[in-house]
Amino acid sequence: xxxxxxxxxxxxxxxxxxxxxxxxxxxxxxxxxxxxxxxxxxxxxxxxxxxxxxxxxxxxxxxxxxxxxxxxxxxxxxxxxxxxxxxxxxxxxxxxxxxxxxxxxxxxxxxxxxxxxxxxxxxxxxxxxxxxxxxxxxxxxxxxxxxxxxxxxxxxxxxxxxxxxxxxxxxxxxxxxxxxxxxxxxxxxxxxxxxxxxxxxxxxxxxxxxxxxxxxxxxxxxxxxxxxxxxxxxxxxxxxxxxxxxxxxxxxxxxxxxxxxxxxxxxxxxxxxxxxxxxxxxxxxxxxxxxxxxxxxxxxxxxxxxxxxxxxxxxxxxxxxxxxxxxxxxxxxxxxxxxxxxxxxxxxxxxxxxxxxxxxxxxxxxxxxxxxxxxxxxxxxxxxxxxxxxxxxxxxxxxxxxxxxxxxxxxxxxxxxxxxxxxxxxxxxxxxxxxxxxxxxxxxxxxxxxxxxxxxxxxxxxxxxxxxxxxxxxxxxxxxxxxxxxxxxxxxxxxxxxxxxxxxxxxxxxxxxxxxxxxxxxxxxxxxxxxxxxxxxxxxxxxxxxxxxxxxxxxxxxxxxxxxxxxxxxxxxxxxxxxxxxxx
Numbered sequence: 377x378x379x380x381x382x383x384x385x386x387x388x389x390x391x392x393x394x395x396x397x398x399x400x401x402x403x404x405x406x407x408x409x410x411x412x413x414x415x416x417x418x419x420x421x422x423x424x425x426x427x428x429x430x431x432x433x434x435x436x437x438x439x440x441x442x443x444x445x446x447x448x449x450x451x452x453x454x455x456x457x458x459x460x461x462x463x464x465x466x467x468x469x470x471x472x473x474x475x476x477x478x479x480x481x482x483x484x485x486x487x488x489x490x491x492x493x494x495x496x497x498x499x500x501x502x503x504x505x506x507x508x509x510x511x512x513x514x515x516x517x518x519x520x521x522x523x524x525x526x527x528x529x530x531x532x533x534x535x536x537x538x539x540x541x542x543x544x545x546x547x548x549x550x551x552x553x554x555x556x557x558x559x560x561x562x563x564x565x566x567x568x569x570x571x572x573x574x575x576x577x578x579x580x581x582x583x584x585x586x587x588x589x590x591x592x593x594x595x596x597x598x599x600x601x602x603x604x605x606x607x608x609x610x611x612x613x614x615x616x617x618x619x620x621x622x623x624x625x626x627x628x629x630x631x632x633x634x635x636x637x638x639x640x641x642x643x644x645x646x647x648x649x650x651x652x653x654x655x656x657x658x659x660x661x662x663x664x665x666x667x668x669x670x671x672x673x674x675x676x677x678x679x680x681x682x683x684x685x686x687x688x689x690x691x692x693x694x695x696x697x698x699x700x701x702x703x704x705x706x707x708x709x710x711x712x713x714x715x716x717x718x719x720x721x722x723x724x725x726x727x728x729x730x731x732x733x734x735x736x737x738x739x740x741x742x743x744x745x746x747x748x749x750x751x752x753x754x755x756x757x758x759x760x761x762x763x764x765x766x767x768x769x770x771x772x773x774x775x776x777x778x779x780x781x782x783x784x785x786x787x788x789x790x791x792x793x794x795x796x797x798x799x800x801x802x803x804x805x806x807x808x809x810x811x812x813x814x815x816x817x818x819x820x821x822x823x824x825x826x827x828x829x830x831x832x833x834x835x836x837x838x839x840x841x842x843x844x845x846x847x848x849x850x851x852x853x854x855x856x857x858x859x860x861x862x863x864x865x866x867x868x869x870x871x872x873x874x875x876x877x878x879x880x881x882x883x884x885x886x887x888x889x890x891x892x893x894x895x896x897x898x899x900x901x902x903x904x905x906x907x908x909x910x911x912x913x914x915x916x917x918x919x920x921x922x923x924x925x926x927x928x929x930x931x932x933x934x935x936x937x938x939x940x941x942x943x944x945x946x947x948x949x950x951x952x953x954x955x956x957x958x959x960x
Contacts, residue, residue, distance in 0.1 A: 404433035452482035546572030578623035698942035798831010
């Protein structure tokens with residue numbers, strides 16, 4: 377009874393000192409469970425309403441409060457998304473109501489809703505003003521927010537930019553023309569009448585020139601114009617689909633009248649800024665373009681020059697921007713190891729004699745008795761010696777090991793691919809001595825370690841030659857931990873290594889076999905009693921013999937398979953290229 381009274385008093389004191397636990401209500405828990413189901417269905421409005429009803433049942437419950445705070449941003453974001461959808465459909469009033477609803481749900485984080493409300497009200501005001509001017513017509517941009525309206529205007533401005541005019545003569549029939557001793561002005565005007573185009577002549581060109589003769593047979597309009605330009609040392613450019621302008625061909629006239637265009641070329645097969653810079657330098661030098669810039673972030677080249685030079689640059693970039701060739705290399709590593717050990721002994725002292733001579737009586741056994749360990753104790757005049765007993769040993773062990781690894785490596789042309797199969801083995805690379813030393817300091821405290829790749833390590837750099845040959849630069853390093861030794865209190869591995877570097881050129885599917893890595897090792901170990909072990913026949917009783925034979929062979933095979941080559945456009949015959957060459 378006294379014990380029960382003391383226990384009741386302790387419980388009462390703990391109840392007074394313990395913090396007050398929040399009270400849970402069954403009705404609030406029911407609202408909480410239903411709200412979680414609604415939240416799973418993405419019905420955040422209903423979930424928020426249920427959580428708020430649970431919070432009203434017990435405003436101090438942290439679970440109810442956390443549920444309400446977690447759901448409010450989601451519900452507000454849902455109404456913002458609905459408002460944007462309605463605004464894109466042109467329902468501005470309904471969209472504004474959704475944005476205001478989102479602001480009412482979560483005023484604490486309503487910067488997004490406030491921005492959408494301002495944008496929608498501006499759109500409504502713009503729509504109202506447009507309807508005041510024309511009640512029946514809907515403004516073109518009434519359903520666009522300010523950002524999208526700015527983007528639309530920018531797109532319209534870009535669309536209104538004039539491109540290079542393309543000559544489209546009324547007549548597409550081949551032209552046959554012969555004129556003798558005529559002025560250049562008359563030649564171009566006659567050709568223009570035959571082709572149905574207007575010819576505008578520079579006054580300086582119209583007043584210059586001497587009479588010439590020309591003969592054209594089955595030529596297109598462009599070919600005829602080029603022919604006359606070469607003959608009269610002039611150049612022409614289209615000013616519209618049915619008109620051209622002709623002037624003298626010199627640096628001044630080119631600078632004054634030749635049109636310049638701007639193009640942005642996005643290269644899709646360039647991987648590094650260095651490759652992009654090399655292509656840009658090539659195009660700049662060959663096409664003689666001064667205004668050529670590279671944009672590394674988008675792997676793009678921006679060009680501004682005459683239309684003919686830009687067209688030539690486009691052709692050159694199309695030829696240079698090719699996907700790199702790729703090759704899949706089958707790597708086969710086959711290793712065979714065999715080790716045989718034979719240990720024979722029939723003697724009284726197979727490993728020699730190594731026994732102490734003790735002065736004093738033997739307490740463990742009687743004089744001349746057995747020690748119980750298989751040896752005899754001989755005593756004389758207070759000295760005792762333990763003599764070994766005879767032993768017969770015949771042990772033969774044979775170990776075979778076969779290792780086969782066949783991974784595949786895929787690499788791009790001229791890019792190195794690395795293959796690592798094995799483990800990382802730690803080894804001490806250096807150490808430092810502390811300023812204050814002491815006995816018993818752990819050597820690992822001040823020792824640095826590095827990890828060495830042990831196993832099969834292969835580095836391959838392929839070079840693909842058209843159409844079906846591959847050059848391989850190969851570095852093969854095959855290593856293993858042979859044993860471990862103690863150096864300064866740290867166990868260090870001894871790593872056996874076989875390494876070879878070579879270059880080889882193979883056809884697709886051809887196997888390159890690296891063989892001949894055969895190692896044969898035979899060792900014989902004899903141990904026994906000195907002098908006695910060397911006596912013929914009798915020496916067998918005082919010695920043991922161990923013979924070890926180890927054989928290993930390694931075979932390394934590489935088989936390349938080309939999986940991608942660049943598309944090379946073959947040169948067309950001269951007859952097919954007529955009229956398709958790019959003027960530079």
